Amino acid sequence: KQNALTNNNNYKDHKLYIIMIGAPSSGKGTHASIISKKYKIPHISVGDIMRDEVKSGSKLGREMGDIMQKGGLVPPQITMELINNRISQKDCRNGYILDGAPRSRYQAEQIKNILSKDPNNVNIILNLDVSDNVLKARMIKRAECGKCNAGMIKGSICTNCHGDEVIRSDDNPRTFNKRLTTYHKHSDAVIDYFKNHSNFIIVDIKSHGNVEEVSKKITNSIDYFISYITENNQVMKSSLENIIN
Numbered sequence: 001k002q003n004a005l006t007n008n009n010n011y012k013d014h015k016l017y018i019i020m021i022g023a024p025s026s027g028k029g030t031h032a033s034i035i036s037k038k039y040k041i042p043h044i045s046v047g048d049i050m051r052d053e054v055k056s057g058s059k060l061g062r063e064m065g066d067i068m069q070k071g072g073l074v075p076p077q078i079t080m081e082l083i084n085n086r087i088s089q090k091d092c093r094n095g096y097i098l099d100g101a102p103r104s105r106y107q108a109e110q111i112k113n114i115l116s117k118d119p120n121n122v123n124i125i126l127n128l129d130v131s132d133n134v135l136k137a138r139m140i141k142r143a144e145c146g147k148c149n150a151g152m153i154k155g156s157i158c159t160n161c162h163g164d165e166v167i168r169s170d171d172n173p174r175t176f177n178k179r180l181t182t183y184h185k186h187s188d189a190v191i192d193y194f195k196n197h198s199n200f201i202i203v204d205i206k207s208h209g210n211v212e213e214v215s216k217k218i219t220n221s222i223d224y225f226i227s228y229i230t231e232n233n234q235v236m237k238s239s240l241e242n243i244i245n
């Protein structure tokens, strides 16, 4: 169903904020990019922002690069500063999709505080759920475009901009396993934190299928949410899980 939010990226006083969480290789970046185009909200990839800082060669970038190469988390204050700088830009005024944060309870608290300032925000947390075996198999096959950062399969050309592939230096089995361990260490705390805050809706998306299948589930859940708001003029405060999967 088309409505004001999809056309105009806000409905009355509601703005759309989507937070993508999920393990490395769960598809956060791919789906964030699809959602960004469909709902006309900017895609904020925390990993890309950090990689840009590393590429800049700054002292901060060098320190961050070491941590990222070891599969750890960049310190929380630095992470929040990078996120805050980006989301305070003009294009984020009417909502955005945050891909790659929060990754710890502290980040969850900070992001909750930012998004709770406006009680009319539509805050959807998409939790991409994929088993570790599938994640590992995906990592071995994946590359990304050196030009536009879109996700792609190794040995192909970018379908988005025809750019050449690059393989992320942290997509090797050793670093990947560490990233996975880091993810499992924090993910329950992040999800539990939001479960206790009623102005955030958490949608668990079983993401084992192909991109189209998963994308359909995601779009259905967002559209369901939007039509609820359109019809009731209030933000829904219950779980969508049963409707989506």
Ligand SMILES: Nc1ncnc2c1ncn2[C@@H]1O[C@H](COP(=O)(O)OP(=O)(O)O)[C@@H](O)[C@H]1O
Binding pocket: 023, 024, 025, 026, 028, 046, 047, 048, 050, 067, 068, 069, 071, 072, 073, 074, 075, 079, 099, 100, 101, 102, 103, 107, 170, 179
């Ligand atoms: N919110 C964050 N907090 C701390 N570190 C982060 C955050 N987001 C990204 N990073 C760092 O950047 C790396 C790459 O992140 P990302 O590109 O999102 O890939 P993935 O989710 O596949 O691990 C992470 O392993 C971590 O070191």
